[in-house]
Amino acid sequence: MSNVVERLREQAGRISQLARTLDDGDIDEVVIDGHAMLLRGLNQIDNFADNAARAVREARTMKEPMAEKKVSWAAWGWLTLLGLMLVIPIVGIALDQAAAMGAFLFPVFAGTLVGAATLLAALYVKNFPWWWSIALAVWALVLVLFHRDLGLILIGAALGCLLVAFR
Incomplete structure (x- = not known):
């Protein structure tokens, strides 16, 4: 991603040099507008690359997922109590x-x-x-x-x- 950004920056620099060398005002404005659009695109790509890198870093440093965490004995107790509260009346009715x-x-x-x-x-x-x-x-x-x-x-x-x- 950084190689693409660097190449685009080089192209923007060339466009900017080209714009300085041109004498015609209309062509100069078109080139400057193209240069501005290219810089905005570069900034968006750069922001996207930064966000992607940040997401990868956060994913690597994230603690273990919720599904892999161990259930405490208190949670097992509550689950057992809930199960008994559901099973005992059903067995009685049966x-x-x-x-x-x-x-x-x-x-x-x-x-x-x-x-x-x-x-x-x-x-x-x-x-x-x-x-x-x-x-x-x-x-x-x-x-x-x-x-x-x-x-x-x-x-x-x-x-x-x-x-x-x-x-």
Whole structure:
């Protein structure tokens, strides 16, 4: 960059010498205007070169970037606290929903098993009437255990019968 600036300054000096040697006023003014424009351009180039050199020096002497700095133990503590504040409620909600789904799905599964077993008994053990007593005993046990969930049990039983019928 400095070589270019030096060459341009040499050219400006030649133009200035040429302007001094000319006798005609119009040509002299044109050359002087060209000389002034050339000097303004030189100053702009010089300022640009100085700014670029300053930026390079600052970049070389700059301390380590933010991404490479070590995180202090206090920052890790705050990050851990923030993480726990976010994770603990989410885990609580997930456990609550899992318990609610378990309370909903378990009677349906039990009803499915009992309904399927009853339909299988009705289809395949017609000649053994005492199987009906076992099926009725299982139904009685399920209804005693899940009497509050009678609707879920019956839905499960219908599902079990459908699964057996369309297996």
